[in-house]
Amino acid sequence: MRYGYWTPVFGGWLRNVADEGMAASWDYTKRLTLDAERWGYDLTLIAELNLNDIKGVEQPALDAWSTAAALAAVTTSVELMVAVRPNFHHPALFAKAAANIDRISGGRLALNVVSSWWADEAKQYGLQFDQHDDRYARTAEWLRVVDGLWSEERFSFAGQFYQTQDAICAPKPAKRPTVYAGGESHRAKAMIARQCDAYVMHGDPASAIAPKTADMARLREEAGGTPMQYGMAAYAIVRDSEAEAKRELERITTVAELPAGYANFDQWLSGTQLERELKIQEYSVSNRGLRPNLVGTPEQLKERIAEYKAVGLDLLLLQMSPQAEEMERFAAQVMGTA
Numbered sequence: 020m021r022y023g024y025w026t027p028v029f030g031g032w033l034r035n036v037a038d039e040g041m042a043a044s045w046d047y048t049k050r051l052t053l054d055a056e057r058w059g060y061d062l063t064l065i066a067e068l069n070l071n072d073i074k075g076v077e078q079p080a081l082d083a084w085s086t087a088a089a090l091a092a093v094t095t096s097v098e099l100m101v102a103v104r105p106n107f108h109h110p111a112l113f114a115k116a117a118a119n120i121d122r123i124s125g126g127r128l129a130l131n132v133v134s135s136w137w138a139d140e141a142k143q144y145g146l147q148f149d150q151h152d153d154r155y156a157r158t159a160e161w162l163r164v165v166d167g168l169w170s171e172e173r174f175s176f177a178g179q180f181y182q183t184q185d186a187i188c189a190p191k192p193a194k195r196p197t198v199y200a201g202g203e204s205h206r207a208k209a210m211i212a213r214q215c216d217a218y219v220m221h222g223d224p225a226s227a228i229a230p231k232t233a234d235m236a237r238l239r240e241e242a243g244g245t246p247m248q249y250g251m252a253a254y255a256i257v258r259d260s261e262a263e264a265k266r267e268l269e270r271i272t273t274v275a276e277l278p279a280g281y282a283n284f285d286q287w288l289s290g291t292q293l294e295r296e297l298k299i300q301e302y303s304v305s306n307r308g309l310r311p312n313l314v315g316t317p318e319q320l321k322e323r324i325a326e327y328k329a330v331g332l333d334l335l336l337l338q339m340s341p342q343a344e345e346m347e348r349f350a351a352q353v354m355g356t357a
Contacts, residue, residue, distance in 0.1 A: 020324055021334045022354055023062035023100065023250070024055060024346060028081040029073040032254070032338040033271050035303045040341040043071070043079045045089065051343050052090055056097050058347055059356025063090075064131060064336050067102035070140050073305065084116070091124035100129040100199060105157050106147050110164035111183050118169065118192045126193035131219065132200040134158050134207070155206045156180070162198070162214045169195060199250065212238035217248035219336065222307040225326040232331035250334035251327070254308030257320055257349050264315045271340065272303045308338050317352040324353070 025032070026048055031039035041047055052063060067083035070076045087101040099120075103113065121128035134154035141148035149157055160178040167174035168188035176183045199217040202208060211218055218235045220228065232249050239247050256271075258264040301309060311327070313320050324335070339345035350357035 020328050020332070021061040022059070022350075023064055023098075023334055023336045024060055024342070025252075025336060025338050026052070026063050026065045026081075026086070027342050028066055028083065028086065029068075029071050030078065030080075031340055031342075032073060032305060032308075033303055033340055034073055034305070035273070036271060036340070037074070041343070043081050045081070045086070048081065048086060049090070049093060051346075052094055052097060054343060055346060056094060057357075058350035059354055060097060060346070060350065062098040062100055062129070062334070062336075065090075065099065065101045067104055067107070067133065068137070068140065069107075069144060070137070072137070084120070087128070088120045088123065091120050091127065094124070094127075096127075098127050098129055098197075099124060100131050100197075102131040102133050104133050105161035106141065106149060106154075107144075108161075110161045110181055111168060111186050111188075114165045114168040114188050117165075117196070118188055118190060121192035121194070121196055122190060124193075128192065129197040129199060132158060132162065132198060132215065134202065152206055155202070155204075155210050158200075159210050159214060166214075197248070199248075208235060208238055211235070212244065212247075213242045215247075217250060217334075219250040219334075220252070222251060222253045222310040224310060224312070225323070225330050225332075227310075228327060228332060229330035236331070248334060249332050250336055251311065251332055252306035252308055252336045252338070253311040253313050254304045254338045255313040255320065255345070255349055255353075256339075257313075257315070257317055257345075257352050259316065261315050261319065268309075268314050272309070304338065306338070313337075320353050 027041045028043060030043035031041050033039055065083045065087050068080060071078040071080040083101055087099050090099055117128060138148050157180045160180045164176050164181050164183060167176060168186055169191055173185040173187055174183055175185055197217060198215045199219050200211045200215045201219040202211060212235060220231060228251060235247060256264050256267050301307060313323060347357050
C-alpha cells in the first residue's frame with residue numbers, strides 16, 4: 020500500500036471545527052511536506068478550488084498550482100498529485116506550465132483531473148461551467164491536447180472545445196505524469212478507462228470498493244490499456260485504545276449547527292450521481308472519508324488496510340486533524356516508518 024495525504028490548502032478538513040491548528044499558509048504547507056517525506060509518505064494530493072469548500076467561502080484557500088511549483092523546488096521524493104479542472108485551464112498553456120513544474124520536481128508531478136462540480140465558483144470567476152455529460156466530453160478533449168503536446172513535437176487538434184495548430188511544448192516533462200481521475204457515472208468511468216492511468220474513489224467499505232475496482236479493470240481491459248492503479252480517500256484516527264479513537268470520532272462529528280460551507284456541500288451533492296441521503300455526520304468530513312472506518316488501534320487499522328489491499332486498492336489518500344501531529348502518529352504506529 021502507498022500512503023498519500025491531502026495538503027491542507029483549506030486550513031483543515033473538519034467543517035464543524037473552526038480552528039484545527041493548521042493554517043492555510045505556505046509556511047505550514049512547506050513544513051508539513053518536508054516532514055511527510057521524512058515520515059515516509061509517498062504522495063500528497065493538492066486540491067484545486069479557488070474558494071474554501073471546508074471552512075466557508077470567505078476563508079482563505081491556497082492556490083494549487085503555485086503551491087505545487089514551490090513544493091517541487093524544496094522536496095526530493097514525494098509525488099505531487101495536483102488537482103486540475105479542465106474548465107479552469109486551457110490545455111495547451113497548461114501542458115507547458117505543468118511540464119516545467121515536472122522538470123523542477125525531477126519527474127514527480129502527477130495530475131488529478133477533476134471535472135468541475137461547483138457552479139457558483141465558476142460563475143464568480145467568469146468561467147464556463149458544463150453540465151454533467153459535457154464535463155466529461157470536455158475532459159476527454161482536454162486530456163488529448165495535453166497528452167499530444169507532451170508526446171509529439173508539434174500537435175494539431177480540432178475539437179468541440181479546443182483547437183491547436185502545430186503547437187510546440189518544449190521542454191517536455193522529465194517523465195509523463197501519472198493521470199489520476201475519479202467519477203461514478205458510466206460516462207466518467209469509460210473516459211477514465213480509456214485515457215487515465217489511475218482511478219481514485221471517495222471513501223467506502225472494502226466490500227463496496229471491490230466491485231468498483233473489478234468494474235474498472237474490466238473497462239480498462241476492453242479499452243486495451245495496461246492495468247490501472249486504484250486510490251481511495253479516507254479520514255484516519257489512530258489511538259492506543261478503541262475507546263480513545265471513538266471519543267475523537269465523536270468530537271469531530273458532533274455538529275451543533277450547520278456551518279458556513281453547508282450550502283456548497285448541498286450544491287455539490289445535487290450535481291453528482293452519489294447517494295443523496297448522506298447523514299449529517301458525514302458532512303463534517305469530506306469525500307466520504309469516514310466510511311472506510313480507519314478509526315481504532317494500530318492493529319485494527321492495519322487489518323482494515325489489508326482488506327483494501329486484497330480488493331485491489333494500492334493508494335490511500337488520507338486526511339487527519341491536526342494534520343502534522345496525526346500524520347506522524349499514523350506513520351509511526353500504522354506505516355512503521357516515522
